[in-house]
Amino acid sequence: MFNWGVRFKNKAWVIAFISQLMIxxxxxxxxxxxxxxxxxxxxxxxxxxxxxxxxxxxxxxxMLGFIQDPTTKGYRDSKRAMEYKDPN
Structure with missing residues (x-):
C-alpha cells in the first residue's frame, strides 16, 4: 500500500497528483x-x-521555491551542489 504521508511531503508529487485529479x-x-x-x-x-x-x-x-528538487532535503540546494564549478 502507499505511504500517503511521505508522498504528500514531496511537493513535485503533489503538483502532479492535483493535475491528474483535474483530468x-x-x-x-x-x-x-x-x-x-x-x-x-x-x-x-x-x-x-x-x-x-x-x-x-x-x-x-x-518561483517562490515551494516546488523544489525532490532529491534534496528542504528547499535549499545541497552543500555539494553549491560547490559545483560545472554541472555533474
Missing part, C-alpha cells in the same frame, strides 16, 4: 454528461481558463 474530474463530468445525469459541459473556453489559472498558481509556487 479525472474532467473525464467523470464528460461521462456524466454522456449518460444524461447532468447538463454541465466543459467548454473549451472554460477548460482553457481553468488550465491557465492552475498553471499560474503552480508558476507562482515554483
Amino acid at each position: 479525472v474530474a474532467q473525464i467523470v463530468l464528460e461521462g456524466f454528461n454522456m449518460l444524461g445525469w447532468t447538463t454541465f459541459r466543459l467548454t473549451e473556453e472554460l477548460q482553457n481558463e481553468v488550465l491557465m489559472l492552475v498553471n499560474s498558481i503552480f508558476m507562482v509556487l515554483a
